[in-house]
Amino acid sequence: MRRPDHIAVVGMGAxxxxxxxxxxxxxxxRAGLCGFREHPFMIDSAGEPMRVAAVPGLDPVxxxxxxxxxxxxxxxAEAIAPIESYLPHAVRLCVLLALPPSRPGASVDxxxxxxxxxxxQWSCVSxxxxxxxxxxxxxxxxxxxxxxxxxITADACVVAGVDSYLAPLTLEWLDANEQLHGxxxxxxxxxxxxxxxxxxxxxxxxxxxxxLGLEVFGHIAAVGLGTETKLIKTDAVCIGEGLTTAFRAxxxxxxxxxxxxxxxxxxxxxxxxxxxxxxxxxxxxNHFREATDFVAPADCWGDIGAASAPLHIAQALIAARKxxxxxxxxxxxxxxxSGERGAAIVCGTMADER
Numbered sequence: 001m002r003r004p005d006h007i008a009v010v011g012m013g014a015x016x017x018x019x020x021x022x023x024x025x026x027x028x029x030r031a032g033l034c035g036f037r038e039h040p041f042m043i044d045s046a047g048e049p050m051r052v053a054a055v056p057g058l059d060p061v062x063x064x065x066x067x068x069x070x071x072x073x074x075x076x077a078e079a080i081a082p083i084e085s086y087l088p089h090a091v092r093l094c095v096l097l098a099l100p101p102s103r104p105g106a107s108v109d110x111x112x113x114x115x116x117x118x119x120x121q122w123s124c125v126s127x128x129x130x131x132x133x134x135x136x137x138x139x140x141x142x143x144x145x146x147x148x149x150x151x152i153t154a155d156a157c158v159v160a161g162v163d164s165y166l167a168p169l170t171l172e173w174l175d176a177n178e179q180l181h182g183x184x185x186x187x188x189x190x191x192x193x194x195x196x197x198x199x200x201x202x203x204x205x206x207x208x209x210x211x212l213g214l215e216v217f218g219h220i221a222a223v224g225l226g227t228e229t230k231l232i233k234t235d236a237v238c239i240g241e242g243l244t245t246a247f248r249a250x251x252x253x254x255x256x257x258x259x260x261x262x263x264x265x266x267x268x269x270x271x272x273x274x275x276x277x278x279x280x281x282x283x284x285x286n287h288f289r290e291a292t293d294f295v296a297p298a299d300c301w302g303d304i305g306a307a308s309a310p311l312h313i314a315q316a317l318i319a320a321r322k323x324x325x326x327x328x329x330x331x332x333x334x335x336x337x338s339g340e341r342g343a344a345i346v347c348g349t350m351a352d353e354r
Contacts, residue, residue: 006220007145007146007149007205007206007219007220008218009216011078011081011200011202012199012201012202012314013076013078013080013198013200014075014197014198015070015071015072015198016035016195016304017301017302018034018300020074022199025301026319029315030319034300035054036051036193036302037053039052039054041060044183045183048182048183051180051182051193053195053196058070058071060166063105063167065117071162075160075198075310079160079200080093080158082214082215083156091124092155093156094125094148094153094156094158095118096128096131097114097128097137097141098130098134098140098160098163099134100163100306101132101337103170105171106167106170114130127154129141129144131144133306133338134305134306135305135308135309135342136340137161138334139225141159141161142159142201143223143225146203150205157202157204158201161305161309161310162199162306163306164195165195165302171194174191174194180194190269192298193302195304196302196304199314200310217318217349218346218347220344223250223342224246224249224251226340226341226342228335228339231337231339232337238272238279239276240275240279240280243276243335244284245341246333247280247331250343250344251331251345254345258329260288260329260345261326262295262331263293263295263331263332263333264312264316264330265296265312265332266296266303266333266335269298297311297312297315312332312334313344313346316330316346316348317348319348320348320351323350325348328350329345329347330345330346330348331344
């Protein structure tokens with residue numbers, strides 16, 4: 001399945017409610033460890049403490065840029081560790097960030113502030129580009145990174161995502177929209193657990209990684225993008241048209257007889273997303289070994305918004321490397337409220353192939 005135009009993943013990093021590194025986080029999710037806890041001071045509309053998935057060690061009163069920066073620095077530092085000795089002169093490094101969209105509780109200058117923070121931490125970074133569209137932002141960033149590497153406008157790219165639903169105004173907004181799991185008079189079973197996390201991937205062309213003697217964890221084969229016009233919180237009925245477009249665009253890179261072994265996604269308990277995926281699978285099911293047997297790690301670390309794509313890809317690669325994936329080929333996908341849709345085909349290296 002691997003081809004010369006695929007992009008190598010040579011570094012991964014994370015900070016999540018269940019782990020302070022990418023390896024710890026993925027191991028915890030694999031084990032089914034749950035990072036949910038009661039918020040220390042936020043109360044829902046039923047008068048109960050809100051249930052959230054918070055990163056341990058972060059002060060619950062810290063929000064906005066300081067909180068996002070603390071999460072992001074950990075993930076990027078871990079991801080770029082393999083090339084640290086080559087910085088700042090031998091590698092032109094571009095950082096592409098997935099961030100949350102505009103919403104109550106989100107800092108209006110988040111993208112600018114985090115770009116400044118990244119540059120202050122790593123002077124070797126040539127450019128920082130932000131995609132403020134939540135869950136699918138990582139796929140837009142990944143698509144741009146792959147184009148930048150193929151056109152040799154960067155030697156290496158960091159695709160990172162960071163998000164936190166834990167700002168009080170954000171939690172109140174979710175509660176008002178009846179999106180909190182377990183909240184309200186009827187103990188809402190169809191909401192989600194607000195989470196927070198950062199994830200990062202270090203990408204290079206395969207021959208460049210080989211030249212530097214770097215370990216390759218796997219490859220990105222393709223990215224598919226789409227747009228959904230029938231959105232949640234409207235009267236329109238979503239039948240997965242935008243997600244289908246993203247799936248088909250990504251699957252176009254896969255040979256007809258090849259089947260996707262694993263699916264990792266951002267399903268979070270909301271019926272809107274489950275229905276959307278159901279319609280999409282009906283149209284694309286012939287490409288999958290078993291599309292309904294998916295992994296949705298929101299049941300461990302909550303809904304992590306813009307951090308979804310890099311963390312899901314890291315999960316796919318680590319599952320293959322450790323030998324518990326069903327096969328080497330995975331699809332990851334995400335679908336935010338704002339309509340952007342993204343999917344990626346990921347080729348891991350199985351344990352018996354190393």
